[in-house]
Amino acid sequence: MTNILEVNNVSKFFGGVRANEDISLSIKQGSIVSLIGPNGSGKTTLFNSIVGTHPIDNGSIKFEGKELSKMLVHEIPPLGLLRTFQQTKIYGQMSCMMNMKISKKVSNAYTRMFDKLPKELDEQAEQILSFVGLYEKRNLRAGELSFGQQKLLELAMALMNEPKMLMLDEPTAGINPTLINGIIDRLIKINDKYKITLFVIEHNMRVVMNLAQHVFCMAHGKMLADGTPEEIKNDKRVIDAYLGAS
């Protein structure tokens, strides 16, 4: 299988802080890959580097062979690479349905700026909302939802955009344990049915073990280890990074 995302020797420094140092990783098309690491190890910085939130100091990032590191934030999602946020970002004053409809991928041509929203969007939005369990909340303002529900809404909005690859920043943080099972199931289904490659930052090891086919582990801004979930679980360096080396 070909690699959909290739990160080569990426470094990002904030002044003296080496948030990402010489990070390389590649993700196979259609796989589910997880990124773990202690707090402050640079996972979200890497996500931000990939989607262009800040310029990187070194290295290259290629999505389907296209170089991303010089692109602007809004130029990357149309290629089919989308991310969600650790702290939910939704349109709080709009209803969930509106949140969904605005997320549909549309050509960015100037002539399309003043299009009306097509009626068919309603059906698609409702379908995806019920897929993540939010159908009953569809007419509420998104800001009224609980944090966990907003996470689900963000996932639904991402699906509405029909990406090729989805980068999820802690999709199960702040969600109750019963619902987490449902989310794991949905993520596997997204990957299986819609062939969306998933790249997931996650702290919950149960989720990682159930979900990922391959795991990358970061610590102190560097790539520490990578392998199958089993290998990572038994890697002494990973255990040391989480629990502190003796």
Next chain:
Amino acid sequence: MMSDRKELIGFLIIFVFGILAPIVAPSHRIQFSELFIFMVFALTWNIQGGKMGYNTFGNIIFFGLGMYLCASTQISYAFNLSEWTAAGGINTFVHTIPEYFISLPLGLLVAAIVPTLVALVLGSFMLILRGHYFAIGTLGLGIAAGEFATTMDIWGGGMGMTVPIWPKVDGQDLELFLGVGVDFFFYLTFVLFLITFFTLRWLYSTRFGLILTAIRDNEDKAEAMGIPTMRYKVTGWLFSAFFMGLAGALFGNINGYIEPNEVAFNGATFGVYMVLMTILGGKGTLWGPIIGAILFQLFKEFFWTYFLGWQLVALGFLIVIIVVFFPEGLMGWLRGKKPEWFGEVVDKKARLAQVTINTND
């Protein structure tokens, strides 16, 4: 969005008012013209301040610019502009009827196009700023525009300039004829209001309007979803500038006299009024700015007429009352009381519904 029937009633009231007002109350025609200009102020400020969440104090630039440009075009069509301003204007120069009615549309055209281009240039760097920085930045621009006009000798500098008066037909009663001019500009402001209103009504019904709201709610998210927000922000400003330029052109002609800091680029009055009116009526809504402008004009005329000297104190009180009791404006307050009028579903069941994911399907 309000229900269709309530909107229709709103249209009817405005139409009847717009057509009958100068006939029923001819002595208040100027105030009514000003009311429509104010509605355009509030409607266009609402694009940035209400829909998009960018509190601008810079929209006054386009108003002042439109005013100066329209007057200069009108004058230049028939006379030499620098001679006109040097001579103090109307005493020596009077437009003939054809000159007047050809130069006015030309002036309006220039007053619409140039401020729009200026907004394109200013917007492409000012709109990079967000939040307070944008507000302060545009405030500075507004003041700079006034200072700039002060240095323009061809526009009379700090002394200001006069605007061509309504052309006089020989042998006709002057007062009657000037009255026709007042009527004429009243109806022009009414038409400008209608065009502004229906353009924005259409705009808010498109994907564009929705994206403005998305930018207000979470600009980072909109960017991360692949929306080129900058383009939408700038385009939104072009709409404001276009209509503000025209409003300025008409206001200059109604006022008859243009001066940099007291009339054209008057951020301390007009610049603040447009914000107040929009917030009073309810920012982010289509009808809020209109309601706000009507209430504000009533308030202003009442205090300026009967309590002159106290009007600024009253204005201060009004600001406090709005901020404390109607932070969301009248429309926002109404929305809280009668959400069903706004097509909002208040379903207890939906609010309390447990989110579950059925893993079997």
